[in-house]
Amino acid sequence: MLKIHNLHAKVEDKTILKGLSLEIKPGEVHAIMGPNGAGKSTLGYVLSGRDGYEVIDGQVELGGKDLLELETEERAREGLFLAFQYPVEIPGVSNMEFMKESVNAMREARGEEPLSAAEFLKKAKEACKQVHLPLDFLKRGVNEGFSGGEKKRNEIMQMILLEPKLCILDESDSGLDIDALQVVADGVNSQRSPERSFIVVTHYQRLLDYIKPDFVHILADGKIVKSGDASLALEVEKEGYAWLGGKAQEADA
Amino acid sequence: MSQWLEQVIARGEQANLTGPRLQALTALKQQRWPTRKSEAWRYTSVTPVEQLELSTESAAPASPTKIAGLDSLDLVFIDGVLQQQLNTLSLPEGLTIQALTTLNTEEHSATALFAQIKPAHHLFGLVNDVLAEQGLIINVAPGADITLPVRIINLSSQGKESHVRVVVRLGEQARLCVIEQGEGQDPCLHTYFAEYQIGAQAHLEHYRLALHTGKALQVGGNHFRLLEKAQLSSTLVAFGSDLSRLDVDIEHAGEHAKAKFNAIYLLGTGETFDLHSCIEHAVPNGTTEENARGIVGDRAKAVFNGRIHIHRHAQKTLAELNNRNLLLSRRGQINTKPELEIYADDVKCAHGATVAEIEEKALYYLLSRGISRSQALIMLNFGFIQELINEIPNAPLANWLHDKLRHKFSQMEVK
Numbered sequence: 001m002l003k004i005h006n007l008h009a010k011v012e013d014k015t016i017l018k019g020l021s022l023e024i025k026p027g028e029v030h031a032i033m034g035p036n037g038a039g040k041s042t043l044g045y046v047l048s049g050r051d052g053y054e055v056i057d058g059q060v061e062l063g064g065k066d067l068l069e070l071e072t073e074e075r076a077r078e079g080l081f082l083a084f085q086y087p088v089e090i091p092g093v094s095n096m097e098f099m100k101e102s103v104n105a106m107r108e109a110r111g112e113e114p115l116s117a118a119e120f121l122k123k124a125k126e127a128c129k130q131v132h133l134p135l136d137f138l139k140r141g142v143n144e145g146f147s148g149g150e151k152k153r154n155e156i157m158q159m160i161l162l163e164p165k166l167c168i169l170d171e172s173d174s175g176l177d178i179d180a181l182q183v184v185a186d187g188v189n190s191q192r193s194p195e196r197s198f199i200v201v202t203h204y205q206r207l208l209d210y211i212k213p214d215f216v217h218i219l220a221d222g223k224i225v226k227s228g229d230a231s232l233a234l235e236v237e238k239e240g241y242a243w244l245g246g247k248a249q250e251a252d253a
Numbered sequence: 254m255s256q257w258l259e260q261v262i263a264r265g266e267q268a269n270l271t272g273p274r275l276q277a278l279t280a281l282k283q284q285r286w287p288t289r290k291s292e293a294w295r296y297t298s299v300t301p302v303e304q305l306e307l308s309t310e311s312a313a314p315a316s317p318t319k320i321a322g323l324d325s326l327d328l329v330f331i332d333g334v335l336q337q338q339l340n341t342l343s344l345p346e347g348l349t350i351q352a353l354t355t356l357n358t359e360e361h362s363a364t365a366l367f368a369q370i371k372p373a374h375h376l377f378g379l380v381n382d383v384l385a386e387q388g389l390i391i392n393v394a395p396g397a398d399i400t401l402p403v404r405i406i407n408l409s410s411q412g413k414e415s416h417v418r419v420v421v422r423l424g425e426q427a428r429l430c431v432i433e434q435g436e437g438q439d440p441c442l443h444t445y446f447a448e449y450q451i452g453a454q455a456h457l458e459h460y461r462l463a464l465h466t467g468k469a470l471q472v473g474g475n476h477f478r479l480l481e482k483a484q485l486s487s488t489l490v491a492f493g494s495d496l497s498r499l500d501v502d503i504e505h506a507g508e509h510a511k512a513k514f515n516a517i518y519l520l521g522t523g524e525t526f527d528l529h530s531c532i533e534h535a536v537p538n539g540t541t542e543e544n545a546r547g548i549v550g551d552r553a554k555a556v557f558n559g560r561i562h563i564h565r566h567a568q569k570t571l572a573e574l575n576n577r578n579l580l581l582s583r584r585g586q587i588n589t590k591p592e593l594e595i596y597a598d599d600v601k602c603a604h605g606a607t608v609a610e611i612e613e614k615a616l617y618y619l620l621s622r623g624i625s626r627s628q629a630l631i632m633l634n635f636g637f638i639q640e641l642i643n644e645i646p647n648a649p650l651a652n653w654l655h656d657k658l659r660h661k662f663s664q665m666e667v668k
């Protein structure tokens with residue numbers, strides 16, 4: 001599904017990813033943990049092709065295609081989805097219009113007919129219910145005035161509607177109370193399938209009680225420094241990142 | 254002196270004007286024809302007015318656009334001629350509407366306001382004082398809550414000149430919604446000025462849809478006087494044309510009045526729109542919030558002049574004015590100028606004018622969801638004015654405007 005090899009990337013002349021490698025097979029869930037500033041969000045931005053995030057070395061393949069050759073919107077149409085840590089507010093564009101455009105862009109890429117307004121509305125309402133957002137959220141501006149938790153649930157709703165192949169969830173749990181966390185986890189679990197893979201970026205082990213990962217990786221100073229199974233997350237929970245040594249600890253402070 | 258203005262004055266002389274109209278004629282004789290050096294017309298040329306060719310041929314019949322779902326009392330002027338018999342209308346209780354022609358003959362509290370709210374320095378306002386033969390005098394009795402919106406429609410056809418005048422008076426605690434809608438695209442000249450006195454604790458919901466476009470020239474104004482605790486919510490939606498100019502004056506004459514004025518302009522290729530607004534805080538404790546947003550297309554030109562004048566005794570005034578513009582092409586032009594004159598010391602006043610850019614974060618968000626770059630730019634650019642459309646309280650009108658603006662926008666190219 002996804003093959004990242006020796007990825008180096010920089011932002012404004014600062015090298016953030018320093019030789020990151022990771023392979024994810026269809027249906028797998030990989031958790032990435034690590035101290036603040038390790039480069040977790042940067043990885044998501046680089047994979048999705050955000051302007052300003054420059055790859056200086058390495059390769060990334062998604063479903064056998066060279067991901068780094070593609071524009072941001074093409075990557076999305078290849079099935080890459082990033083749930084943002086801080087989703088942006090766009091007051092002048094309604095959630096409904098935004099999601100209809102994106103769902104239809106994906107359909108077009110797959111050679112399917114666009115959904116009519118009524119067909120889309122039906123799907124959107126179901127997704128809205130699934131993440132426990134009131135229906136009037138569809139009419140409001142994209143994330144406009146949403147609470148932190150509502151923004152995160154909106155990201156999950158988009159993931160459900162867009163049916164991606166690879167979902168990267170960037171701290172979709174941070175700032176959530178236990179009920180909201182459950183909603184997010186249920187949303188993710190409902191989408192698990194043998195064809196779909198997940199990268200779950202989180203700072204806390206807590207989320208992984210709800211979304212059981214197949215693998216856990218520790219990202220520190222731009223590299224994967226340790227990989228293991230779900231028990232690694234519990235270890236991190238107990239011991240923090242102190243064992244990583246001076247540099248990463250500093251970043252955590 | 255221009256030939257055009259001379260000809261207006263000559264027509265005024267022949268009309269045996271009296272009262273305020275005669276005064277206007279006298280004032281008009283003192284006026285100079287604007288040039289690039291005239292402050293009020295620095296960026297907008299009036300030459301198209303002089304070059305307009307009039308036609309005596311009768312115009313093709315026109316009919317006003319329907320606004321789906323909007324129930325309104327429609328008063329239609331075609332080339333300045335009212336199409337209805339006012340005495341056949343059945344009006345809600347508390348609302349009276351008279352023709353402007355009764356101005357000199359009938360005593361009416363609203364007629365006394367003619368040319369009293371509109372400042373005398375607007376050149377085309379004076380022209381309208383002198384030439385407007387048709388128009389409406391609308392009066393809302395104290396305490397009357399008129400829920401049916403009054404829609405005043407002006408349609409202009411090829412080669413026609415028209416001058417229409419409206420004077421509205423809301424009594425104490427009265428409520429009214431007025432929609433003024435002007436349309437035309439062939440060469441023509443339309444002036445339309447409306448004066449509003451909003452009585453104590455009265456509430457006016459007002460819309461000016463200045464949709465003349467193409468070769469249609471339109472110059473007009475909306476002039477509001479707010480008495481104590483009066484409330485105004487006004488929305489202007491404008492297209493541009495070879496010449497499209499509006500002057501909006503809001504005068505806080507009574508304390509604790511609230512004015513909210515939103516302006517949206519969408520200028521297609523080569524179009525001009527010029528908005529001058531002037532807020533006068535003459536008394537303490539007034540509130541004004543003005544938001545003007547424009548999208549300016551290729552070779553189009555927007556002029557915005559926003560003046561706030563807070564008089565010496567107008568303490569505790571809250572005034573906010575914001576103008577944001579989005580340029581779709583390097584060949585578009587925006588002239589925006591704030592003018593703050595504050596003579597009171599205990600006031601809150603904010604003023605901002607910007608030429609906006611699409612935020613990278615917002616664009617990236619849409620792209621990351623598979624939306625094409627060109628479609629994302631359209632959504633974000635349009636979103637810029639959609640924010641103000643969302644604030645329109647009348648839902649059918651908001652929907653209609655959304656579709657109309659969206660349609661026009663979809664034909665504009667982002668360069």
Ligand SMILES: Nc1ncnc2c1ncn2[C@@H]1O[C@H](COP(=O)(O)OP(=O)(O)O)[C@@H](O)[C@H]1O
Nearest residue numbers: 011012014016035036037038039040041042043
């Ligand atoms: N736009 C940027 N300009 C400069 N430095 C940045 C930028 N974005 C992120 N960084 C830096 O990159 C490092 C990694 O950030 P980030 O990927 O957000 O970490 P994480 O998500 O793991 O907390 C941090 O040191 C951060 O300060």
Ligand SMILES: [Mg+2]
Nearest residue numbers: 040041042085
């Ligand atoms: Mg992060």
